[in-house]
Amino acid sequence: MDNITLKNAGLKGTLPRIKVLNVLEAHRHEHLSxxxxxxxxxxxxxxxxxxxIYRILTQFEAAEIVLRHSFETGHAVYELNEGEHHDHILCIRCGRVDEFVDDTIEKRQAVIAEKAGYMMTDHQLNIFGVCPECQESDQKGKRQSDPSAND
Structure with a gap:
């Protein structure tokens, strides 16, 4: 993505837009505020x-260059729109966000919408939990605070 991406989206390739786009590209697998x-x-x-930056992100969202999400924190985060649908699983402790695609879930959501008489146009699935690293950290903390666990 570059100046051509901006022009194709109907936006001028101004220096601030290019700088923001470069940051998004450099962190393409992250969700940035x-x-x-x-x-x-x-x-x-x-x-x-x-x-x-807020103004540019709003323009990028309108041009479908980025996707905006509001996870559990309530503040917006952005990721590059690479055209592939995916869902998210989020750690409620550290804020880690992982992406996944599951065909079974996708099909089931379509069936649910159809049974309810809806024509599904879009959807988002966010699963909240505790990531493996935070679980391990919790276990270490329990072992250290329980002296009988070391016997």
Whole structure:
């Protein structure tokens, strides 16, 4: 994605847009907030206001360059729209977000919508839980706080 991507979406390839797009591409497997993007740009010595970043993300969302999600935190995060549908599983402890695709779930959701008389146009599935690393950390904490576990 580059200046051509912006032009194809009907947007001029301004320097701030290109900078934000570059951050999104560099972190393409992450879900970034406007604050995240702002801090990445600041760390690279780039000038951009948070208001500008929000405005650009709104434009990118309207142009379907990015997808916006509001997970359990209530604040928006963005990811590049690479055209492939996927769902999310999120850790309620550390905020880790993993993506997955499951054909059985996809088919079942279509059947449910059809049975209810709906023509499904889109859907999102977010599963919340505790990731393996946080589970392991919990177990280590229990072993350390329970002296009888070391006998």
């Amino acid at each position: 406007a604050d995240d993007i702002y801090h990445y740009l600041q760390n690279e010595g780039e000038e951009a206001s948070l208001a500008t």
